Amino acid sequence: MTSYEQIFNSKQTIEEALSPEEAVAAIAVVTTLADSTDEQIDAESLASILWQFEVFAEYSEEEIIEIVDELITIAEEDGVGALFNAASQTLSDELVWDGFAAGVIILLDGEKLVIPEEKQPYIKQLQQALKLDESEAQEVIQEITAAFQQTDNEDDLDDEEDILIVEDYSEEVYESPLGNFTVPIPVDAEQGGKIQSQEGVVGFSDDFGTLLRIDYYPIPPEQLEELDSTDKQAYLRSIMVDKYVPQAILQNLPDAAIKHTEYQEKGELNYYYTLVDMPLGSTISQQDNNGTITRLNAYRGLISFIQDDFLYIVSSQRSFFNGDTPDSIEEEAENIKESILEFVDTIEFT
Known part of the structure; x- marks a missing residue:
């Protein structure tokens, strides 16, 4: 019994x-x-x-x-x-x-x-x-674990404790609550696609390791005036390297480290790009034969830029499954940057 x-x-x-x-x-x-x-x-x-x-x-x-x-x-x-x-x-x-x-x-x-x-x-x-069956049960367990990991790893820039709400969706386009942008939803619900959002951040993820996240912050008018006469590159670098990455990633993953940074001007888009190496820091995990669940290693790429009266930080991750070997830092940085820029091109700013 x-x-x-x-x-x-x-x-x-x-x-x-x-x-x-x-x-x-x-x-x-x-x-x-x-x-x-x-x-x-x-x-x-x-x-x-x-x-x-x-x-x-x-x-x-x-x-x-x-x-x-x-x-x-x-x-x-x-x-x-x-x-x-x-x-x-x-x-x-x-x-x-x-x-x-x-x-x-x-x-x-x-x-x-x-x-x-x-x-x-x-x-x-x-x-x-x-x-x-066993595979269905393990899939549920992994989804729950991944949700906990994502909440732990992706604190808001201001370290707020608001819960990211998991949304179901039937529309093909996501609209920011502030009305400052719309974007076609880049994940498929049939592949475990999820939208997690609150004011100031939205993340798109699925069961295959996709993670695309948009953080956005209104810039006060007086600060925008100062930016007209200051170095935009220095401002974006300070936001990314001195504040966002340390608060949102490094304090939660002590072994994580910035591996690449650059500033680029692409047409009307001036952006600062950072690549972060995150050992055991992916938002998805794998289960060993003994049942232990371990987070995958990952690289996180982040691009910061100013559009209209908002600061945006758009990020994506590349997770490394068993057998995956990273390319050189330069190649990984370039590939992830291009994938983020392709995603940014789908965003319509309003």
């Missing part, structure tokens, strides 16, 4: 069916209760986690707290097995992945970015109960 038999082998049921959203939340509640009691559940913390899921996009955090409280009551009155059965019966094929992801995110060690060994039996049984 396993310690989770009361969950996964239960015959108990509840009278009323759950909604799809409640079913996803129920998996998170069941996972939390698997090794604890209802008195130990922090409904607000659980709701803040669930609020990041697209399925709860139309819900306020207060509404999700109410859902969590109701599900805890069901587990207390009817049993955690009954709650799991109700959830698994409701989850559609499309939402099974969300349900499993809700379980994973509850158990993931946010610092080590692994599911603790003692929790592995539970997550394996959850996978089997939701009828996910």
Whole structure:
């Protein structure tokens, strides 16, 4: 008899069916209760986690707290097995992945970015109960891990603690909340494409290592006047080398280092370019045979420039998978720079 038999082998049921959203939340509640009691559940913390899921996009955090409280009551009155059965019966094929992801995110060690060994039996049984095969389960785990990594590695320039909201999208063009630019979405949802945005930054990523990010900052009028009489190259270099890279990358990755810098004038675009070597600093990871998840090595290229009344920093990464050998710094710098410039050419500034 396993310690989770009361969950996964239960015959108990509840009278009323759950909604799809409640079913996803129920998996998170069941996972939390698997090794604890209802008195130990922090409904607000659980709701803040669930609020990041697209399925709860139309819900306020207060509404999700109410859902969590109701599900805890069901587990207390009817049993955690009954709650799991109700959830698994409701989850559609499309939402099974969300349900499993809700379980994973509850158990993931946010610092080590692994599911603790003692929790592995539970997550394996959850996978089997939701009828996910091994490859599907690992894909979900890697997506959750990558999301944690990206949040850790890509702090805003001002070191704000706002959460990057993961957006689903059906339009082909992304528009900045400030209305200062639009850009065709460069990733495909069918390949795990995601948009993560908040005012001042938007990132596009997918399961194949793509990362394209636009940071943008309004420049005060008085500062723009000063730039007319000062060296623009020195200004852009100071922003990039003295502030952005140290704050957004180096303080989170002590082994990272700037390997290449240059200033270029390309038509109307005057830009400062930097290449950063980031050992174990990619936004994606790989899982070893023993189950340990390790971040990939990567190079990050960044271009800073001024357009109208905004400072822009556009960046991209190149991750190195097993067997990948970097070219020379000069070649890597040139290739990544060209890919960023091609992306910049797709941006329409308004």
